[in-house]
Amino acid sequence: MTENTQNQANQPQVLLQKIYLKDASIEIPSAPGIFTKNEQPSVDIAIATNVQNLGDNNYHVVLSVTVTGKLQNKETAFLVEAHQAGIFSISGFANVEDVEAVLGTFCPNTLFPFARETIADFIQRAGFPPILLQPVNFDALYLEHRNRDAEQAAAVTH
Secondary structure, three states: OOHHHHHHHHOOEEEEEEEEEEEEEEEOOOOOHHHHOOOOOEEEEEEEEEEEEEEOOEEEEEEEEEEEEEOOOOOEEEEEEEEEEEEEEEEOOOOHHHHHHHHHHHHHHHHHHHHHHHHHHHHHHOOOOOOOOOOOOHHHHHHHHHHHHHHHHHHHHO
């Protein structure tokens, strides 16, 4: 192994091994009556991630995106859910916190455009006007999650 190759092997590295749509669904509970109304639904978005360590520096990350469209009378127009998944190989990081940061920020950022496309396609195929989900700041969400965990840990020790 040359010195240059050895230096590259010790560098932090994140490789996308596989990306796939693990699960997706759409519900239109009030169809067909919902299509006789001329009201644009308001949209609520929920996002979650789940990480599984597969061993050998491989991690399975699932980004779950749920979009609910509701009318003013609180009637559900549609409910779309997509579970976009990827397998990431992560190596060369100095500590666990850095790996956790990659899993909480880089991986969801990589998966989100695929989930956004699935959500938009499902909503449009269901007969509703297309909805383009805005980018998500996973860095801020990760920091918020870490701060909340730190606060809870501090509250338990007091």
